[in-house]
Amino acid sequence: MSLDYVKFSNGFEKFMPKEYRDMVEHGPFGKKISVSQMGSFKEVLEEHPMCAGCAMTLFIRLAIIAFPNPEDTITVGTAGCGRLAISQAAIPFVYGNYGDQNGVASGLSRGLRLRFGDKPKDVVVMAGDGGTADIGFQQVLHSWFRKERFTTIMLDNEVYGNTGGQESGMTNRGAVLKMAPLGKKFEKMDMLQMAKVAGCAYVATVVPNNPRRVESVIKKAVLIAREVGSTYIQAYTSCNIEYAIPTDKVMEDAKTVENDRYAFSEYISDEAKQYLAERYGYKEFLPKPAAPAAAIPGKA
Ligand SMILES: Cc1ncc(C[n+]2csc(CCOP(=O)(O)OP(=O)(O)O)c2C)c(N)n1
Numbered sequence: 585m586s587l588d589y590v591k592f593s594n595g596f597e598k599f600m601p602k603e604y605r606d607m608v609e610h611g612p613f614g615k616k617i618s619v620s621q622m623g624s625f626k627e628v629l630e631e632h633p634m635c636a637g638c639a640m641t642l643f644i645r646l647a648i649i650a651f652p653n654p655e656d657t658i659t660v661g662t663a664g665c666g667r668l669a670i671s672q673a674a675i676p677f678v679y680g681n682y683g684d685q686n687g688v689a690s691g692l693s694r695g696l697r698l699r700f701g702d703k704p705k706d707v708v709v710m711a712g713d714g715g716t717a718d719i720g721f722q723q724v725l726h727s728w729f730r731k732e733r734f735t736t737i738m739l740d741n742e743v744y745g746n747t748g749g750q751e752s753g754m755t756n757r758g759a760v761l762k763m764a765p766l767g768k769k770f771e772k773m774d775m776l777q778m779a780k781v782a783g784c785a786y787v788a789t790v791v792p793n794n795p796r797r798v799e800s801v802i803k804k805a806v807l808i809a810r811e812v813g814s815t816y817i818q819a820y821t822s823c824n825i826e827y828a829i830p831t832d833k834v835m836e837d838a839k840t841v842e843n844d845r846y847a848f849s850e851y852i853s854d855e856a857k858q859y860l861a862e863r864y865g866y867k868e869f870l871p872k873p874a875a876p877a878a879a880i881p882g883k884a
């Protein structure tokens with residue numbers, strides 16, 4: 585699809601808001617830009633009020649750079665730390681009541697399809713582990729069972745960070761937190777398995793240490809959600825405040841956690857593989873050519 589429509593009609597440039605002009609002239613609107621070019625273009629998210637060194641912010645920044653068409657993407661969020669950064673980005677952000685993000689996104693993505701037809705308008709939910717696995721759980725799961733075509737990203741810091749350290753369903757068993765001083769008594773919820781059971785076409789885990797991997801995962805999830813069905817990404821985005829991780833050790837912690845219990849994983853349904861290969865040229869998912877038939881002894 586051509587990106588030519590992200591251009592100003594002659595004479596109208598000066599009437600466009602400066603922020604939008606900047607995104608077209610110096611940023612990613614209407615262009616293909618990659619995380620490997622970070623620092624050389626104007627980013628959609630440039631400032632945020634989150635804690636210094638917060639890994640969640642790095643992940644959100646990378647995720648937004650990775651959106652296939654940021655100028656046609658709408659993010660949906662909810663109460664929690666992440667929305668403090670997402671709401672500063674130069675793309676639309678919808679914010680509802682705590683936990684209703686997947687319900688809002690369902691209506692939004694259906695409405696956008698009715699209004700814009702085949703022109704992709706990507707809807708991406710980004711919410712904390714409490715918002716996704718606890719308060720918003722029912723709406724999240726039902727949106728997946730209904731195969732709503734948008735991406736859900738869990739910003740999994742394994743705690744309610746924004747309200748001072750209560751345990752969430754995604755906190756690990758035994759973790760002692762400010763507001764869970766006796767230690768969590770139950771296992772971390774297996775949302776990855778639930779996403780697969782509920783029929784998500786793409787399910788992946790990532791940590792923010794590897795920007796190219798974050799980029800690859802986000803792109804696939806958003807593209808698949810355009811036509812195939814729900815997609816889910818679970819990102820380890822540590823809370824350095826509630827887990828007392830020194831800011832200069834945040835990336836080291838992410839690496840350790842990745843090695844211990846948050847290894848990269850990716851599930852792609854066959855339909856989604858075929859779609860990525862045929863529509864977006866993902867060669868690795870093209871059907872393998874049939875092996876040449878073995879020669880029959882005695883035949884020329
Ligand atoms: C209906 C409702 N209940 C409670 C709150 C208070 N509240 C705001 S953020 C939050 C916890 C957020 O935790 P999580 O979703 O894990 O995100 P994090 O802040 O850790 O990124 C709570 C309980 C609220 N805003 N609205």
Ligand code: SF4
Binds near residue numbers: 635822826
């Ligand atoms: S409280 Fe934790 S998750 Fe929230 S901004 Fe601070 S470090 Fe990040």
